Amino acid sequence: MKLTKKILCVALALAMVLSFAACGDKNEAAAPAADAKIISVMLSTNVMSLDCNLATDGDSFEVIADCIDGLTQMDADGAAIPALAESWDISEDGLTWTFHLRDAKWSNGDPVTANDFVFAWKTAALTNEEYGYMLDSSVGCIKNADAVMYDGADVDTLGVSAPDDKTFVVELEAPVSFFDSLMYFPTFYPLNEKFYTGLESGTYGTSADTFLSCGAFILSDYTPGAASFSLTKNPDYWDAANIKLDGIKYQVVGSSDNALTAFKNGSLDLVAISGSQVPSAQADANLSSKIKVTGAGYMWYLSFSQTKANANGGQLANANLRLAITNAIDRESLVDNYVMDGSLPTYTCVPPQFAASATTGADFSADQTMFADVCSFNVAKAQEYLAAAQKELGTDSFTFTMIYGNNEGDEVSKVAQAIKEQVEANLPGVTLNLQAMSKAERLDKMQNDNYDVALTRWGPDYADPMTYLGMWITDNANNYGFWSNTDYDQLITDCTTGAYVSDYDARWAALYEAETLVMNDAVIAPLYTKSNANLISDKLSGVDFHPVALNRVYKSATLQ
Amino acid sequence: MNDFELLKHHDIVTDENFASQTYWKGVFTRFFAKKRSVIGLIIVVVIIVLAILGPVLSGYEYREISSVINPETGKEVVAKGLAPRIPFLHKLLGKAPYDDFFADKTFLFGTDDLGRDLWTRTWYGARVSLLIAFVTIAIDVVIGMCYGLISGYFGGVVDSIMQRFVEIANSVPRLVIVSVLAVFMPKGIGLVIVALLITEWIGMSKIARAEMLKIKELEYILAGKTLGASNLQIIFGDVLPNTIGPIITQVMFSIPTAIFTEAFLSFVGVGIMLPECSVGSLIEDGFNNITTLPYQIIPPIIVLALLMLGFNFIGDGLREALAPKLKDM
């Protein structure tokens, strides 16, 4: 048919036009010099904010730390070493920290002064955003922080001052043994007051033009929500001589399978893959040597709602029932078969690998069998606990709904299903229904005590067990189980502001005591401590990985 | 002598070459006369039968995790991510037996990430998806057709108001509607069906309205009106049968839309509850491993494609059988 031919001609022409459009693309970026050492790194989520007061997620913290230095920075082992502060003195009572700043410059040429810190910390106290609590008496114990943040006291009473441009003085309410390691957390980073206040409110950190660096890298292009953006080396960085990379290109990759292919293709130099991809990477001779498992810090655990007013008549307020569930879960199997990225089965409510004792250097939770009599995989014991609970509650069957986030990682729904199968198989009479939801909804349900069991996680904000143990005091916003124990509250108060603050070893021992209370009552059921399975290109070396605060640091990275 | 003689009843001869048939008998004959429609019907019936029997035949439960305890380490080993294996056939072909803990187990389609038999889950998922698709589409067709035909027939102010309502119903993003619905309804299949109902009937009504606009000015409708047929009679008696063609096409395309929307809803947490599954959720799951374990995504996609093919053939056959054109007779 004539017409058919005509139409096919038109189609062909159309296809050609389109392919010409593709070829005639003159918009290509100027190719960087062939020997520029720029690495391509995967992010698993978008950077949420580059404002160090507002950022809340690990990816944002990482990018902020690439661009801005704190008073201290992390060395390869996570210990605090000097950064913007050349040195610091601590008063004898441990209440006054004096930091001596080095000569450093913001990327607009302004010098970094002590006033930048005073302004930043005061802003943090005033706005009291999500991480504002790092200043208050539960963590940083900065003088008058509680009064400013919660009781509306004048912000000028905050215990920070700048006697001169190069000296920054912090006064504390109580000695904080890990204060130097808090200083590498982005909440404590400096802000250039003139620049910050000169911007339209809310626009700081929303583009390369509205952001200032004083760290190793400068933001070269960025918009909020960008799926990819890049940083370039800061030539004026105080330690520029030791920065080997010329730039970092961040690429948000939403699927682990895709991350693996992009890595194989050479499009990315550093990716994190999820457990499902690990076996195939291990089986591949080219990839198996490039896998590096690093601690991610997060501990996944089950939170039980323990109020009597709960929808299920508060059955989970029964400690034996909670103990039955925690003993019915085979954590080894969860980690080996479903998570598969090197995560560690965890039997303590403070996870291992992030908090080491300052005196002995031993990991707080190195001994995972410490609470083996109340938390282990032991079906017989679990059934004993269940029988006791059945007797106490006068019923043989229990039905609970477990809520979990559907956007919190590939392995979460697998783990949820595996827990359901394990609990139902090992505890006859218990039914665990699953309910997926967004993280926003999950948090909302947990905060309003509108749930039975939740699969949730918590990442350490600083290298001290208190980042976990602080959660279970009465009325804490993160005490989702609504558990309350006066002895426990007293212990924690003693450790933060009371009797033990100046006696390191006594405090350490008291923290164990507190942990025992939580474990004996099965306030939560710890499951596993998350690791990341990274694939690192052979050419890239020297990236530091940390489970706490800043997950990846590129200051000593090199690219061949 | 009588000029006329009474005929005995049995003497009446009917025309046997062009016997008069009832309408439905005609539809039936015309439908089965086409090879394609029969093939379509066979495909769909086979899939439905497998969806009913498949999970029973495999010997696995859809939620059953196959695992053994490794005698050396005492740790649990789950049969996760296995490629399809049929030990019997394997042996027959003279290959070395599988070298793992599940050497004698049969997994026709392999296993998923949790060590569950994909054959069982595929057919179980087909069952769930078919149920959801049939229920929603049946209701959608009824609602959508009535709405569209009425709107198109009356035109003017009625049409204008009805179309504005459609716009309102259709232009609120589905994710918002569903999240709000989930506050008032328990999550699960029921919610999925309601969520699909809320938006899917609109496509149907659009088609019906467009057809009505086309048909209502035709002579036979005008004739009907002149002869005093009631509005209802014209809409449902005269126009409706003639809109069947495009509606069937729309139905055929609604099936995968329903299946995928269901998967999307599961993905955002308001769909079916795990460990249940549907074809859509299996495709989503398989997608997570598409390059490393590609066999996981293939069975659900093939089932879906075959279903579509079958429904399309049936749809074509039905359309031609229901509204025969001279050419086809």
Next chain:
Amino acid sequence: MAKYIVKRIVTSVVTLLIITFLLFFLVRIMPGNPFPSERMTDEAIAAKRLEMGLDDPIMTQFIRYMKKVCVGDFGKGTSLYNGAPIKTVLNKAISNSFKIGGIAILLGTAVGLILGIVAALNRDGFWDVFCSVFSILGVCVPAYVFLIFLQYTFAYKTSLLPYFFDSMNFFKSTIIPSVSMSLFTMSTIARFTRNEMVEVMDSDYVRLAESKGMYGTKLVTRHILRNALIPVVTVLAPLIVDLLTGALVVEKIYGIQGIGKLMVDAISGEGIDYNYVLALGIIYSALYIGMMLVVDILYGVLDPRIRVAKKGGDK
């Protein structure tokens, strides 16, 4: 006609206003807190609610919001990209989604129409069978599976095209996502065009035209296409809106900063961001209503019978 169009535009604006209010109300009852709340105390959240005026009567809030929206200001987010003005985030997302979606629509419609017409003219021939198989595949294989396939073939195996979306290299990096997104539209349009054409070709007036000696291009364009296209336009409209507002998984996989992903991020992060959901909802609704307006007007252009009927109805 002009009177009809004006009237139609006015009703559209009113509808949009009703939808905006409905959205405003619905968003408030969605589950979740508008702020990232994991580490925030109840007091801090209450202070934030007060600051944003979330506890005022809903009408007060609505009027305040509309006043701003009317001058093009969507405010700033509550939890997503903390505090960044929504406009800056939206601009980029909309421009990406519209460009990629637009190419997908052009490609999908053009190829779909051609394929449908060829299939109808070759009834039961090779092209017809090809069209059926193609349209079935296109509809039941999700766009993101096509995307992976294209990415694997053209970016991983051969490096002809970029592996991820790169705004500096716009044209090359739109090919993979827009082709994969266009396949659904392509197959739907092909299928509908084919069926409508077949129906029209069997109708009496075409037979009459044929018997009067009319054939070829003239018959197809004058009589068949014009009548077959009306239902196709109806099908196309919602497809266009869907394509323009982005495809979540495609955006996620190919690293595109687009609307689809923004919507899901706004709903399912640590907090549900009311202002983003609202802004995106309004854009979606406006697009949809705009499309319906265009469709209704197009009807008049394509089908004189409707034009007459409309005139009659408006008297």
